[in-house]
Amino acid sequence: MILKNFSSINLIIIYFILLCVITSNVCSRPISYPNSWTLMQKYNWEKAQLHVHYSPNIKNSLGILSAFYYNDKAILHAFQWNYLILRNNQKRAQSNLYSKLHLGGIERKTIHNDLKKNRFHGSYSLSYDWETRRHFFLFASALDYEDSSERFSYHQKVRVGIAPYLAPYGKIHTWIMLQLEHKPKELLSENQLIIASFVRFFKGDLLCEIGVDSNNKILFNSIIRF
Amino acid sequence: MKNLIHILIFIFTSIHTNAAGLYDIKIHVKGLVCDFCARSVEKTFGKNKAIESIAVDLENGIIGLNLKENTGITEEEIANLVKSSGYAIESIEK
Numbered sequence: 001m002i003l004k005n006f007s008s009i010n011l012i013i014i015y016f017i018l019l020c021v022i023t024s025n026v027c028s029r030p031i032s033y034p035n036s037w038t039l040m041q042k043y044n045w046e047k048a049q050l051h052v053h054y055s056p057n058i059k060n061s062l063g064i065l066s067a068f069y070y071n072d073k074a075i076l077h078a079f080q081w082n083y084l085i086l087r088n089n090q091k092r093a094q095s096n097l098y099s100k101l102h103l104g105g106i107e108r109k110t111i112h113n114d115l116k117k118n119r120f121h122g123s124y125s126l127s128y129d130w131e132t133r134r135h136f137f138l139f140a141s142a143l144d145y146e147d148s149s150e151r152f153s154y155h156q157k158v159r160v161g162i163a164p165y166l167a168p169y170g171k172i173h174t175w176i177m178l179q180l181e182h183k184p185k186e187l188l189s190e191n192q193l194i195i196a197s198f199v200r201f202f203k204g205d206l207l208c209e210i211g212v213d214s215n216n217k218i219l220f221n222s223i224i225r226f
Numbered sequence: 227m228k229n230l231i232h233i234l235i236f237i238f239t240s241i242h243t244n245a246a247g248l249y250d251i252k253i254h255v256k257g258l259v260c261d262f263c264a265r266s267v268e269k270t271f272g273k274n275k276a277i278e279s280i281a282v283d284l285e286n287g288i289i290g291l292n293l294k295e296n297t298g299i300t301e302e303e304i305a306n307l308v309k310s311s312g313y314a315i316e317s318i319e320k
Contacts, residue, residue, distance in 0.1 A: 033266030034310055058266070058312045089257025089314035091287065133259050133284060169282040173261050202262045225265070 030082040030098050030127070031061040038063075038225045045194065045217035046070070051080065059084045065102055071187075076121055078104025085126075095130040106146060119147040136161035136175060153185040161200065175200040177209070190215055249281065249290035251299070254316040255308055258287045263312065270311040274299065287316070 032038045032055040042049040046069060053063025060083055067076040080102040088095045106121040125142030138159040145152055161177035181194040196219050198211020208222040258264055264282050267289055271280045276297035281290035289308070293299065301318055308315045 033269045091256050094257035094259050169261055169284050205265055207262055
């Protein structure tokens with residue numbers, strides 16, 4: 001009855017507000033401003049992840065990461081260190097090269113599907129991004145190590161984005177993005193190359209991304225900084 | 227019609243000049259393209275006791291500062307704050 005009094009546009013607005021309040025910020029910045037905390041949440045076809053980090057300066061961030069992988073019901077807990085290797089500030093553009101390292105343990109079910117084994121898990125990745133007020137480009141490549149028979153795996157990601165309008169500072173900013181994710185070691189061929197399109201919104205210290213991938217799976221990321 | 231255009235240009239230029247004169251200090255910086263990342267400017271500059279208010283102009287790559295009465299800030303301090311925010315300084319107008 002109450003819902004009947006709302007127009008569909010009101011419901012969409014309420015939905016997005018709730019979405020932002022419940023989850024809040026993931027993005028372009030693996031390191032925040034000096035002496036700040038960042039909470040990053042990721043939800044996609046592969047995993048649900050939560051990452052909390054502290055940035056003592058603009059070059060480093062140290063944090064804890066936890067993820068749950070749906071396919072093999074694996075749980076990862078790790079320490080993560082992000083480092084800004086290089087930043088190039090230009091008049092109308094900025095580019096960054098980051099290194100990201102995480103070391104921790106992953107708990108997977110055995111082939112008998114009952115016992116769990118905790119194994120060492122590490123990952124090192126390099127990520128390059130370039131952006132103007134209108135365009136965005138990102139390339140990231142990661143090498144993962146796990147103490148198991150298939151020790152090494154790698155994956156890479158490309159993102160391109162365009163801002164449909166240029167909002168002034170402090171207003172809601174919107175980006176339309178396309179992402180290609182290449183995971184050659186995935187068992188299912190449909191998961192080896194995943195294309196996702198999504199919309200990124202941000203305002204103030206809050207950012208969220210929502211979209212859908214080529215397997216019709218929902219993608220939702222969010223970040224909040226404080 | 228020509229006069230109307232001249233009047234509009236005059237009004238626009240006047241508004242623009244007034245807006246530029248709103249700040250005690252104008253800092254032209256490089257790399258100021260993303261709103262989400264530019265929050266660092268407010269957070270970093272906001273910690274300086276001499277600063278009353280901060281404005282960020284993404285379109286022109288400008289950080290505008292207004293200072294508290296009887297206070298001052300050196301160019302070296304400004305340069306350090308810009309660097310800590312993650313940007314590169316181009317010029318400072320006082």
